[in-house]
Each structure stands twice: as C-alpha cells, then as structure tokens.
Amino acid sequence: FTSPKISTSLKSQTALNVWGDKDYLIAPSILSADFAMLGTEVDNVLEAGADVVHFDVMDNHYVPNLTIGPMVCKALRDHGVTAPIDVHLMVSPVDASIADFIDAGASFITFHPEATNHVDRSLQLIKAGGCKAGLVFNPATSLDICEMVKDKLDIILLMSVNPGFGGQAFIPATLDKARAARKFIDDNKLDCRLEIDGGVKVDNIKEVAEAGVDMMVAGSAILKAPRTVEAYKETIDAMRKELAAAKK
Numbered sequence: 001f002t003s004p005k006i007s008t009s010l011k012s013q014t015a016l017n018v019w020g021d022k023d024y025l026i027a028p029s030i031l032s033a034d035f036a037m038l039g040t041e042v043d044n045v046l047e048a049g050a051d052v053v054h055f056d057v058m059d060n061h062y063v064p065n066l067t068i069g070p071m072v073c074k075a076l077r078d079h080g081v082t083a084p085i086d087v088h089l090m091v092s093p094v095d096a097s098i099a100d101f102i103d104a105g106a107s108f109i110t111f112h113p114e115a116t117n118h119v120d121r122s123l124q125l126i127k128a129g130g131c132k133a134g135l136v137f138n139p140a141t142s143l144d145i146c147e148m149v150k151d152k153l154d155i156i157l158l159m160s161v162n163p164g165f166g167g168q169a170f171i172p173a174t175l176d177k178a179r180a181a182r183k184f185i186d187d188n189k190l191d192c193r194l195e196i197d198g199g200v201k202v203d204n205i206k207e208v209a210e211a212g213v214d215m216m217v218a219g220s221a222i223l224k225a226p227r228t229v230e231a232y233k234e235t236i237d238a239m240r241k242e243l244a245a246a247k248k
C-alpha cells in the first residue's frame, strides 16, 4: 500500500474561522444548484448568508448517483469562493479522493465508515492535509465506531435520508440518533460539530437543533426557483429565526 500523496499547495488555506464562532452553521447542498451556473449559485447563496458550501460527491458505486469531483471544487476556489467547502464523500474507496480534494481546496472532508477498509487511516489523511475530518452515518449505521476514533473526529454527520439524492423526506428516527451523538460529543468534551443532512427545512430545523445538531445541510429547501439572492436570503433568515428560538 502506498499512501496517497498529499500536496501542500492548497493545504488548509481556506477560512475555517466559522468553526467556533457560530452556534449554528447553515450549509446549502449544491446538489440542488443549477449546475449550468454553479459559480453564480454559490456566490448567491453565500451572499444570502450561508456559512458553508456543502459539496456532495457521488460515484454511482457507493451510492446510486453520479455527481461532481475535485475539478469542480477547484473551479469554485478559482472562481473566488473563500467560504469553507464541506466535501461529503459518497464514494468507495475513499483515500485517493481525500488526497484529490485536499489539493482541490476542500475545508472539511467527511466519508462513510463502510466505504473504506481503514477508517483511522482515512481520518489521518484528511487531518494531515489540514482539513477538518468527519464520519458520516447512514440511517441504518450505528455510531459505535466513534468511540474508537474520537480523538480524530471534527465532524459527525448524520444522514437523515438514505444518501444519493436531494429532495427526500426527513427520517424522524434520526432525532434520537442526534441526541445520542450529542451526548457522546459532550460526555467526551470533543471539539466536534454535529451535522445533519437530508430533508432539513424551515419547519423542522428547530426540532433538529433541539436534538443537538449544530451544522445544518439543506439542499432543496434553499436552492430552488426563483434562484435569486433575495429568495435564498428569505429561506436562510427563516431558518436562523427558527434556530434562534431553539431551546438548548
């Protein structure tokens, strides 16, 4: 086995200062963007108040859909995007993609533990590249492995849909899992964000926050017609209002 090469050219240049500054991070999933005008879509949603760009990478092997890769991440950086890019790898194997996305300017990289033979090594690769590292848990995947790698976890991402597509319905059992993950993070005093992805909308985001989640991915709820800054801002502001009302 040869470790994938990690270039230092783009290593950790991106703004990670949002990490500890905000109670909640809102991360629109560009899976719901109009890909024919991706740079503009990302500019607009950031101008509208989004904190993080959620970047879904699907390989038509680990999940039944095929999306975008490191060239598109690099293109967004070249376009001038400085916000954190949160790369969610739905690919198997993962290690070569980790190296590619570090070089392409990713800020956070998460992957599914089932998708790699060596979870600890994959987490190490991400952190060695200067990115925040995390594991993603499908609705039917146990959180047990977190205990073994807790020293390397910056993010626990809970899928509240089965991965592969935007626009699916939120799976309510994820709320109990979020409460368990929050307890694990707090009991172990981890500096770890709890992220959720799938079916998050204005009308359920407060309940999600009250379950302990502090990074919210939302695709179809935000990135939809009429695709203007004003419309994106209206949704993001409504989400922030709900979050402000959430009981801690």
Ligand SMILES: O=C(CO)[C@@H](O)[C@H](O)COP(=O)(O)O
Binding pocket: 029, 031, 032, 054, 056, 088, 161, 162, 163, 164, 165, 166, 167, 168, 197, 198, 199, 200, 217, 218, 219, 220, 221
């Ligand atoms: O990773 C995925 C789906 O696999 C998500 O990021 C979706 O893109 C979220 O979309 P919505 O459920 O918010 O529409």
